[in-house]
Amino acid sequence: MSTATLTIDLNAAVANWRALDAKTDCETAAVVKADAYGLGADKLARALARAGARSFFVAVAEEGAALRQALGPGPNICVFSGHMPGDADMIGDLELTPMINSLDQMIRHVEALPGHAFGLQLDTGMNRLGMEPSEWAAVRDVALAQNPVLIMSHLACADEPDHPMNAQQLRTFREMTDGLDVPRSLANTGGVLLGRDYHFDLCRPGIGTYGGAPFAEARHVATLDIPVIQCRDVAPGETVGYGNSYVASRPTRIATISAGYADGILRAMGPKTGLWCDGKRLPIAGRISMDLIGVDVTALGQDPKSLQLLGPNQGVDTLADAAGTIGYEILTSLGARYTRRYLTA
Numbered sequence: 255m256s257t258a259t260l261t262i263d264l265n266a267a268v269a270n271w272r273a274l275d276a277k278t279d280c281e282t283a284a285v286v287k288a289d290a291y292g293l294g295a296d297k298l299a300r301a302l303a304r305a306g307a308r309s310f311f312v313a314v315a316e317e318g319a320a321l322r323q324a325l326g327p328g329p330n331i332c333v334f335s336g337h338m339p340g341d342a343d344m345i346g347d348l349e350l351t352p353m354i355n356s357l358d359q360m361i362r363h364v365e366a367l368p369g370h371a372f373g374l375q376l377d378t379g380m381n382r383l384g385m386e387p388s389e390w391a392a393v394r395d396v397a398l399a400q401n402p403v404l405i406m407s408h409l410a411c412a413d414e415p416d417h418p419m420n421a422q423q424l425r426t427f428r429e430m431t432d433g434l435d436v437p438r439s440l441a442n443t444g445g446v447l448l449g450r451d452y453h454f455d456l457c458r459p460g461i462g463t464y465g466g467a468p469f470a471e472a473r474h475v476a477t478l479d480i481p482v483i484q485c486r487d488v489a490p491g492e493t494v495g496y497g498n499s500y501v502a503s504r505p506t507r508i509a510t511i512s513a514g515y516a517d518g519i520l521r522a523m524g525p526k527t528g529l530w531c532d533g534k535r536l537p538i539a540g541r542i543s544m545d546l547i548g549v550d551v552t553a554l555g556q557d558p559k560s561l562q563l564l565g566p567n568q569g570v571d572t573l574a575d576a577a578g579t580i581g582y583e584i585l586t587s588l589g590a591r592y593t594r595r596y597l598t599a
């Protein structure tokens with residue numbers, strides 16, 4: 255077997271979700287969009303439901319439908335994209351709760367599914383999803399008469415605690431919703447960490463549960479071990495990989511491992527990234543190929559069976575920094591070819 259193994263520690267994810275929950279006095283939901291950030295929405299959501307999560311958020315109704323099959327009846331499944339054309343059967347039959355983003359969506363929803371639960375999404379400055387203050391002022395009374403179950407908005411800069419946008423969005427959210435008798439939600443992971451003013455009735459962390467920044471206390475969740483296919487000696491002056499970008503400056507032992515950019519190991523991270531074995535960091539040698547990566551394992555003094563890209567020594571944010579991106583993109587890029595193993599207890 256030469257596919258890499260992605261090990262997902264469900265206990266660590268549950269511990270992270272609980273640690274975030276413990277920072278609030280309100281309900282803590284779980285955001286499991288994009289297959290729980292690439293880690294497996296069915297497994298993660300079931301583990302979090304067992305730990306007490308009662309509400310789950312996904313990006314689109316199709317994800318919600320799949321999640322309902324995994325979770326069964328009971329938990330709330332909320333859809334950020336709201337009620338799109340063609341969604342009514344899924345929303346109705348599978349008891350999904352769309353977060354309505356506009357008057358158009360509102361009309362579509364109450365016409366297709368009168369009396370069916372929905373939430374409202376407001377735009378407090380991010381200009382991405384939700385009703386803006388002027389639209390909200392016009393629609394508000396009609397919308398409230400339909401008994402929304404939640405009013406939510408989303409923070410643009412919550413991972414930067416000192417950013418003035420946070421307080422500005424909080425102020426706008428309060429102006430748009432203070433005094434209404436509907437549960438409210440504003441905080442993602444970063445928002446949970448901003449403190450109680452941002453928590454309202456429900457928080458919606460995603461990345462912190464999966465071990466990523468800005469939740470610095472997070473336990474490590476995803477580990478990626480990549481098998482070594484072959485090792486060889488490379489003499490000074492010889493090159494490794496496409497474009498001859500690596501030239502050996504000393505007698506070097508090169509291991510070729512079985513994963514590449516087709517598995518979400520971004521080419522951009524190559525020059526700054528190492529793989530780990532026996533507590534040693536081993537630099538990537540040359541360019542990352544589609545299915546293969548060369549690694550300088552000289553420092554090991556022996557040929558390894560596998561090397562670790564993600565693990566306790568090197569988390570998603572370290573990889574992200576090396577590739578000039580964010581941990582979210584590293585996780586959601588994790589390859590379909592990996593063998594996924596789930597650790598419990």
Ligand SMILES: *Cc1c(COP(=O)(O)O)cnc(C)c1O
Pocket residue numbers: 285287334407408441442443444458459460461462
């Ligand atoms: C993705 C998302 C979240 C979760 O954000 P994290 O930063 O991963 O905690 C919460 N709310 C909305 C609207 C989102 O799109």
